[in-house]
Amino acid sequence: MTLNTLSPVQTLTILPGTTCTGDPENFTEITIHPGDTISVVGPTGSGKTAFINDIEVFAQGDTITRRKILVNGSEPAEDLVRDPSKKPIAMITQNNKCLADLTVEEFLAMHLRSRKMEDKGIITSVIDLANQFTGEKITERMHVSSLSGGQTRSLFIADAVNISNTPIILLDEVENAGIFKDRVIKILREKHKTIIFVTHDPYVALLTEKRIVMKCGAVEKILTPAGAEHATLTKIAKMDSDIMKLRERIRSGELLTVSREIEA
Ligand SMILES: Nc1ncnc2c1ncn2[C@@H]1O[C@H](COP(=O)(O)OP(=O)(O)OP(=O)(O)O)[C@@H](O)[C@H]1O
Ligand SMILES: [Mg+2]
Secondary structure, eight states, rough: OHHHHHOOOOOOOEEOOBBBTSSSOOOEEEOOTTOOEEEEEESSSSSSSHHHHHHTTTSSOOOTOOOOEEETTTTHHHHHOOOTTTTTEEOOOOOOOOOOOBBBBHHHHHHHHHHHOTTTTHHHHHHHHHHBBBBSSTTTTTTTGGOOOOOHHHHHHHHIIIOOOOIEEESSSGGGGOHHHHHHHHHHHHHEEEEEEOOHHHHHHHEEEEEEEEEETTTEEOOOOTTTTTHHHHHHHHHHHHHHHHHHHTTTTTOOOOOHHHHH
């Protein structure tokens, strides 16, 4: 049996709400299945965060957008919504912070205890997974409050995968945090997680299978490129890796008089 068949969420359905001017949103429904990778794009203020917030809170026409979220075709059961240990959704934003002054190990151990799970190597596997997402290594002795933005996000994603084991992971503009987004997508896809990325990053947008385009608080379009962007994706992957290398050189204090990455 795969983990996924144990998941209480086989489909998530988003029913339309209203636009920023109060008009009905122009789609019938959006259904999301386990393993789907989706990006949410659109100008600043177009409602991207509001869209994933609706999913996170299982909106029932009670948010500013008036959207409704169904789980397996019906209004979600109360415990999925209210009980944090049953909640199938983890949302990772740029503001995620751990306020308690714990080490990484203590923080993960506390999370395991709260879920009545035994360690059995899980703490090590969470840290190992997080370290695949970030270039700056995390160790168990580090204090969570002193982790960088990229390390914190990587740890929370790994925690969501291995401890909370949520089938759905929402990420709000985490691309600038210096995490290896292609690895995040690859690994979460292998684990059959549903990933919804709010992003301004062309590489992330092209790595996902479906693109939801927002405008004036509403879903304006849903694009399913189905391989049509493959050539562009190959070019962007190279550009992205060049930028990463340049970023590393800038971080290490180099003067970029020669930009061999770009010229190569
Ligand atoms: N359907 C809607 N109806 C009314 N107001 C909305 C709707 N969707 C979003 N808003 C409001 O519009 C504002 C901008 O939305 P939001 O923060 O989701 O934009 P964003 O696309 O995430 O922007 P950014 O790129 O800057 O993060 C918020 O105050 C939000 O509450
Ligand atoms: Mg936003």
